[in-house]
Amino acid sequence: MTTKTLNHRAEGPTSAEPLLLGPSLGTSLALWDALAPELAVNHRVIRFDLPGHGGSPAGLIGPGATVGDIAGLVLRLADELGVERFAYAGVSLGGAVGLHLAVHHPERVSSLAVICSSAHFGGTRPWQERAAAVRAGGPAAMRELAGSADGRWFTPGFTVERLVEDHRAADPDSYAACCDALAAFDLRGRLAEVRTPTLLIAGREDPATPPAHLREIADAVPGASLTEIPGASHLAPAERPEAVLAALRGHFTGFAQRGVAVRREVLGDAHVDRAQARQTPFTARFQDFISRYAWGEIWTDPTLTRRERSLVTLTALVAHGHLDELAMHVRAARRNGLSADEIGAVLLQAGVYLGVPAANSAFAVAQRVLAEDGDI
Known part of the structure; x- marks a missing residue:
């Protein structure tokens, strides 16, 4: 019987605050390999695979899928793990899932980091065309797309072969359904509704979601902050893990530091x-x-x-x-x-x-x- 749950990996103390990590289209939870062990020092880190990617089964979503459908799978995973409220960080499509959760399920998300992502992904046509090509070409089309992954994901001369191989191995129909989700995604009109403390991280060399896309979110979300990572393209956590880790630590552990300051102001030293x-x-x-x-x-x-x-x-x-x-x-x-x-x-x-x-x-x-x- 096919499982209906996203494949995931949990790290860190079970008593710590949960932190969910979402990957980008074409990658797997391995995108977080350099960061997850460090983040797990202070959090219960739960990273997951998108449908048909890594260890997640195909068939969890189908043609016409939306980012909301993927977000629903993430909430189902959280529910099955007994996680009611969590911090969330996601890259590209994973970041779009985080924005959707912050708008539609704010009671579930305590803090949010959106990395190399956008409130919209350049219109419907390019994604519809990619979805159609993958559905028609099957595994061969996935291998062809994987051949150009380095140029879309990394700065010249850099690669992570494990992630490129994950791209080759992704289920074509699930990949196409994720493309459908990106084609339909546009939260620009609702960004002002986000009340979750939000950090935006941009790769300064990212051609897919350039810094202007993250700046657009930062300008619209009340209280949001923006960090640009020099020398990073679309998969900044893989290419510049130290810089991304520092930004995430400052954001996710900053609540305790701010809390102590406010506690002193209100209750007295x-x-x-x-x-x-x-x-x-x-x-x-x-x-x-x-x-x-x-x-x-x-x-x-x-x-x-x-x-x-x-x-x-x-x-x-x-x-x-x-x-x-x-x-x-x-x-x-x-x-x-x-x-x-x-x-x-x-x-x-x-x-x-x-x-x-x-x-x-x-x-x-x-x-x-x-x-x-x-x-x-």
Whole structure:
């Protein structure tokens, strides 16, 4: 019985944040050979093969396939692996899959890197013609295309024979279906909807998706950043792995660093220093989770101001009776610009909807904290 799951390889600790790596058309998960072991130090790296490429079976997609169809296979793989939310990096078609996920399934993608890719791939006709030629020529057409792969993928004089061989061996019908997906892909009108922290990486010598294509995405996606890799063509992770690795590390591990900075700004140095001093090997992963996810992603999201986030946080803590946390966040609310009167108004509002006992306890905590700090 033919499996319906993309072939994949998982590396790194199972408890670490998942990072999915998507390949380009004609290649396999071997595209990430130089980077995956390094990225797996801090992530649960899951790299996959496109349909009919590498170890993935043919027949997962057919004529008229879309990037959304491939993205659906990626989500199915994540679901089968028990991965709900993940970071994602993809090259070319793999990058287009990442953009589709960020637009259509933003709740699944924590951060995104789009490498040597585009929000559109030069119109439908060239891809339709390539798909038709491959369907008509079969394996011979794939061998012919593989013969020109170096010129499309790498700067002059560079090659990775393993990837060229993967191109030769790809299933023609699946390859053609991926061409159909590229022909139909155009997300230019929806890039502004992306709220996932996004890094664009361009190969400065890339003829297929030149830096202007990545710049177009960076200009449209709020808060996105762009890195250009000198001396790299279309498969930058294979040709300039060190430079791509440095950019990805800075992007994907930067959440914890930004999170610690924001945590200090909101909660104060003394609190964060105490938390770090109490950290043990047993609690280290939890502290990293708090810094990376709560402070590095949620508190840095520009949709709400820090002032507004304090209003929400105070109410939530009163609702659940987390009085120790409430004391900490009363001080945080003052740092975020709330006055003592405004904090009192929040607690009074909570009393209406959460009950007098909850508000009574909350007022006692807030009064003590505000009095200690000389605010009342």
